Amino acid sequence: xxARTPLDADAILAxxxxxxxxxxxxKATVVDVARALGVSxxxxxKHFPSKQALREAVTRRWLDRNRDTLxxxxxxxxxxxxxxLRRWLHAVLSLKQAKIREDPELFAAxxxxxxxxxAVATGHVADLLGQLTAIVADGVDDGxxxxxxxxAAARAVFHATAKFHHLAHAAEWPDPGIETQLxxxxxxxxxxxxxxxxxxxxx
Amino acid sequence: xxARTPLDADAILAxxxxxxxxxxxxKATVVDVARALGVSxxxxxKHFPSKQALREAVTRRWLDRNRDTLxxxxxxxxxxxxxxLRRWLHAVLSLKQAKIREDPELFAAxxxxxxxxxAVATGHVADLLGQLTAIVADGVDDGxxxxxxxxAAARAVFHATAKFHHLAHAAEWPDPGIETQLxxxxxxxxxxxxxxxxxxxxx
DNA sequence: CAAGTTACAAGATTTGATATCTGTAACTTC
DNA sequence: GAAGTTACAGATATCAAATCTTGTAACTTG
Numbered sequence: 424x425x426a427r428t429p430l431d432a433d434a435i436l437a438x439x440x441x442x443x444x445x446x447x448x449x450k451a452t453v454v455d456v457a458r459a460l461g462v463s464x465x466x467x468x469k470h471f472p473s474k475q476a477l478r479e480a481v482t483r484r485w486l487d488r489n490r491d492t493l494x495x496x497x498x499x500x501x502x503x504x505x506x507x508l509r510r511w512l513h514a515v516l517s518l519k520q521a522k523i524r525e526d527p528e529l530f531a532a533x534x535x536x537x538x539x540x541x542a543v544a545t546g547h548v549a550d551l552l553g554q555l556t557a558i559v560a561d562g563v564d565d566g567x568x569x570x571x572x573x574x575a576a577a578r579a580v581f582h583a584t585a586k587f588h589h590l591a592h593a594a595e596w597p598d599p600g601i602e603t604q605l606x607x608x609x610x611x612x613x614x615x616x617x618x619x620x621x622x623x624x625x626x
Numbered sequence: 627x628x629a630r631t632p633l634d635a636d637a638i639l640a641x642x643x644x645x646x647x648x649x650x651x652x653k654a655t656v657v658d659v660a661r662a663l664g665v666s667x668x669x670x671x672k673h674f675p676s677k678q679a680l681r682e683a684v685t686r687r688w689l690d691r692n693r694d695t696l697x698x699x700x701x702x703x704x705x706x707x708x709x710x711l712r713r714w715l716h717a718v719l720s721l722k723q724a725k726i727r728e729d730p731e732l733f734a735a736x737x738x739x740x741x742x743x744x745a746v747a748t749g750h751v752a753d754l755l756g757q758l759t760a761i762v763a764d765g766v767d768d769g770x771x772x773x774x775x776x777x778a779a780a781r782a783v784f785h786a787t788a789k790f791h792h793l794a795h796a797a798e799w800p801d802p803g804i805e806t807q808l809x810x811x812x813x814x815x816x817x818x819x820x821x822x823x824x825x826x827x828x829x
Numbered sequence: 830c831a832a833g834t835t836a837c838a839a840g841a842t843t844t845g846a847t848a849t850c851t852g853t854a855a856c857t858t859c
Numbered sequence: 860g861a862a863g864t865t866a867c868a869g870a871t872a873t874c875a876a877a878t879c880t881t882g883t884a885a886c887t888t889g
Contacts, residue, residue, distance in 0.1 A: 430862080450872095452850060466863055468852065579810040583786040591794035607782040615818030633832080655880060669833055671882065 432470050439481050448532035479543045482533050486547040489518050497554040504562030509609045516587045520596050537590045568616040580612055635673050642684050651735035682746045685736050689750045692721050700757040707765030712812045719790045723799050740793045771819040783815055
């Protein structure tokens with residue numbers, strides 16, 4: 424695993440992922456990473472200012488990959504917005520489920536960051552909200568959805584599906600019923616977005 | 627605080643609450659509780675089979691009080707179902723917010739139990755789902771809501787509002803924007819429940 | 830015999846000395 | 860001077876010994 428003399432940020436990130444996978448987020452140290460690369464730990468600090476920053480960079484890589492995968496769905500004009508929204512929400516869940524299954528230690532490391540209110544996590548949420556807003560706006564344009572404020576509607580959808588994307592619920596995702604639950608919530612939400620406005624009948 | 631000779635389950639529960647408040651859920655011991663009551667810890671075990679059971683009993687007391695408070699709202703015929711649903715969901719959140727504010731240690735103790743998949747927690751969820759189902763069914767009866775299956779709809783509402791009642795989100799509840807977020811989600815959900823059926827337009 | 834006691838084994842937690850880790854600084858090397 | 864090194868202080872983690880906790884049992888008392 425020890426990369427040769429060109430020690431760049433990417434090699435450090437790859438080694439960090441490997442160490443996180445092997446030792447788990449609680450026991451992985453910067454010294455371990457340096458040892459895996461065959462350098463002193465101070466060398467790592469030439470590229471990353473802190474252990475925290477190093478972990479954020481690893482997490483950002485995964486989140487950015489996810490964001491890009493989801494962006495493809497969000498922009499897919501072959502699906503009408505309601506169906507696209509459903510597909511997108513399922514994809515958010517299934518990307519995270521896959522990571523838990525295939526890389527549980529790494530996933531746990533991501534969880535620590537989110538809990539610590541890292542800027543990486545809040546930035547990712549903003550990205551996702553942007554994609555959701557785009558889907559909703561598309562729906563308003565083509566007449567599938569009716570809402571005055573696409574951004575507010577996207578926010579509501581995001582909060583209403585927290586159970587299916589918020590890391591705090593990760594323990595529930597392996598439950599086989601979770602997909603059905605998401606389907607039910609999607610159904611309810613889509614009805615809400617498609618509903619014709621009826622004034623203040625809610626109040 | 628030491629109660630006199632009649633040592634009954636209620637006195638033990640009261641003492642346990644006090645110890646939990648003072649020491650927090652991680653440091654509170656059965657010996658502490660017994661000391662507060664002026665008895666040996668074995669005496670406590672005559673009334674409760676284990677420390678776990680004792681904590682569950684304390685938690686159940688609070689959950690049952692909450693259930694009863696909410697049942698009043700769920701059955702309040704002076705509010706039409708949409709408005710009642712909104713009121714009920716806000717009440718669920720605000721009861722928990724109040725507990726966090728006024729009794730943080732005790733609230734933390736409840737959290738531990740829920741995380742441990744205690745039957746107390748799952749039973750409480752069933753209670754709440756029952757109340758929700760009743761509100762939805764009332765709405766179907768009086769024409770405010772349209773849904774084939776009140777129970778499935780109630781489940782969807784419950785999952786869609788997880789952010790506002792699931793203990794995993796407790797850290798977000800002190801956020802001042804949380805009420806507005808719940809309002810937005812309520813609006814979306816109510817539109818969904820009120821929507822006229824339009825066949826398979828979602829798929 | 831219901832409701833308490835003391836005594837005790839097994840397991841968890843605290844403690845405190847030791848070792849490791851983080852982050853910085855002062856020093857090499859190409 | 861960019862990219863690495865060793866050396867170090869202070870914070871953190873580790874580990875084994877001592878202590879405390881849990882839960883049970885055998886005993887006492889009104």
